[in-house]
Amino acid sequence: MRILQALFFPPEQPGGVSSMIPYLLDEFNTRGCEMEIFSLPKRLRGKGHENVQFTTFDAYKFVGNAIVDKYMQTLKDYIWWSRMRLKQPYDLIHAHHPIAVLALREIYPDTPIVMTIHSAFEKELLLNGRITENGPEHQFLTSLYGELEAKTNQLLTVSNAFKGYLADYVQDSEKIGVIPNGFDEKRFRPMRHENAVPQLITMCRLVPAKGLDTLIYACAELKKRGSKFVLHIIGDGPNREELEKLAIEQGIYDDTIFYGYMLHPEDFMPFFDIFVLPSRAESFGSVYAEAALCLLALVGTNVGGVPEQIEHERNGLLVQPDDPKALCLALEKLILDPVLREKLAHAAWDKARKTYALSRVTRQLQSVYDTYKIQ
Structure with a gap:
């Protein structure tokens, strides 16, 4: 055929x-x-x-x-x-x-x-x-x-x-x-590691629909509450300059790394701890499954097809879109509780392997x- x-x-x-x-x-x-x-x-x-x-x-x-x-x-x-x-x-x-x-x-x-x-x-x-x-x-x-x-x-x-x-x-x-x-599971190689400071990662086109402004506001609140973290942003797009300015205004630019476009992020992702993407809309959101196969804890929004991948408090955390405070609390929960973080990451990995x-x-x-x- x-x-x-x-x-x-x-x-x-x-x-x-x-x-x-x-x-x-x-x-x-x-x-x-x-x-x-x-x-x-x-x-x-x-x-x-x-x-x-x-x-x-x-x-x-x-x-x-x-x-x-x-x-x-x-x-x-x-x-x-x-x-x-x-x-x-x-x-x-x-x-x-x-x-x-x-x-x-x-x-x-x-x-x-x-x-x-x-x-x-x-x-x-x-x-x-x-x-x-x-x-x-x-x-x-x-x-x-x-x-x-x-x-x-x-x-x-x-x-x-x-x-x-x-x-x-x-x-x-x-x-x-x-x-x-x-997803071809052979592409993803989960790796045991210990980061002294929790590493947050997001990956998407830098456009308003992905809600990265909400993430920057949430991370600014995290910093005010005393949580240590590094935010890694992989991707490029028309909003990059605006998001960089917002990170400066919110006082987290030194805690944030903008990488731009990356061809094989799955080689990079396993070294991080939490994947977060506060999208305002997603038909499916393949990147959540990819992050799960890298054994990261997941934080997403309750929109579109995301809840079909992330079951709240079973294999990740869900928040409503455009809610920096709720996103901050979800991230803080995972930052402060590495046992929960590992439990959710393994549950997400198991579901992704079986389902996707x-x-x-x-x-x-x-x-x-x-x-x-x-x-």
């Missing part, structure tokens, strides 16, 4: 689908499946000119808004690049981005397409203050879900919470399958793929 895994950009970023698909490729290729990865080069811009026919809504009435215009041009570029590079037939296409679905359906009108919806771009834009709810960009992006339903043979997503979110935008949400992301093993996602996807196998 020849399968194309269609991503958006190349799988270079840590976390989520980018870290999963190359390992998935190895798993399936060893099973005798011909699988390859396709994506759009990051520097390819403005090459495409072919319009797409939308069947469920009038996408072109939204043209003239900067975000929509960029989205549509990227779609045209994806079509242009696909026509340039893809010459062979496939038995199945598994797409991981709406643009990949819309582009490849133009080129392969009769090939079955399965799509995994990994996140909600519109939610990130809303939380980052770039669009307004029910504005033209929001309407365009949410209307795409119905178009994806019409142009795919099967929709999948990564958490039950996100499936519930999609229900408002599709005709039949019951047909959406849920397959959480999987790459072998599990391989079996689940194999079952989906077999539905379209040519007899």
Whole structure:
């Protein structure tokens, strides 16, 4: 069976689908499946000119808004690049981005397409203050879900919470399958260590949706309460300068290290003690599972798919988003109680190994793929 895994950009970023698909490729290729990865080069811009026919809504009435215009041009570029590079037939296409679905359906009108919806771009834009709810960009992006339903043979997503979110935008949400992301356990090497000062780590794109301003306020309160710590921030993004200024204003800049982008953070993460990410929205939050596989204690927010990974006080701690005091108290609890910290870390590690093993996602996807196998 020849399968194309269609991503958006190349799988270079840590976390989520980018870290999963190359390992998935190895798993399936060893099973005798011909699988390859396709994506759009990051520097390819403005090459495409072919319009797409939308069947469920009038996408072109939204043209003239900067975000929509960029989205549509990227779609045209994806079509242009696909026509340039893809010459062979496939038995199945598994797409991981709406643009990949819309582009490849133009080129392969009769090939079955399965799509995994990994996140909600519109939610990130809303939380980052770039669009307004029910504005033209929001309407365009949410209307795409119905178009994806019409142009795919099967929709999948990564958490039950996100499936519930999609229900408002599709005709039949019951047909959406849920397959959480999987992780190759061999990538993660938990390491016993003793840090004299507890080491906190977070890893994400530096955008408002990830709530790192809340984390900085919480850590400032921690310092006022006498707790010692070092905060390590891995990732880059448009909010970096603002977050660095906030750390200075809150008096914790000397206790904080901004690393920027890191290609293989899983090699680095096992030396820390507590992973914390106070997101304002997460469809799944792959980085929590990755941190768990590094044997870190977890602190997250009660949003989206995070509670499906973190069970409060069983394998981590959950707080409400935008609540620096609650986050401070959760971190303080783990800083002051190393026994609890180790207990929660081991429980999170055990759940991640059992629930998010790459072998599990391989079996689940194999079952989906077999539905379209040519007899």
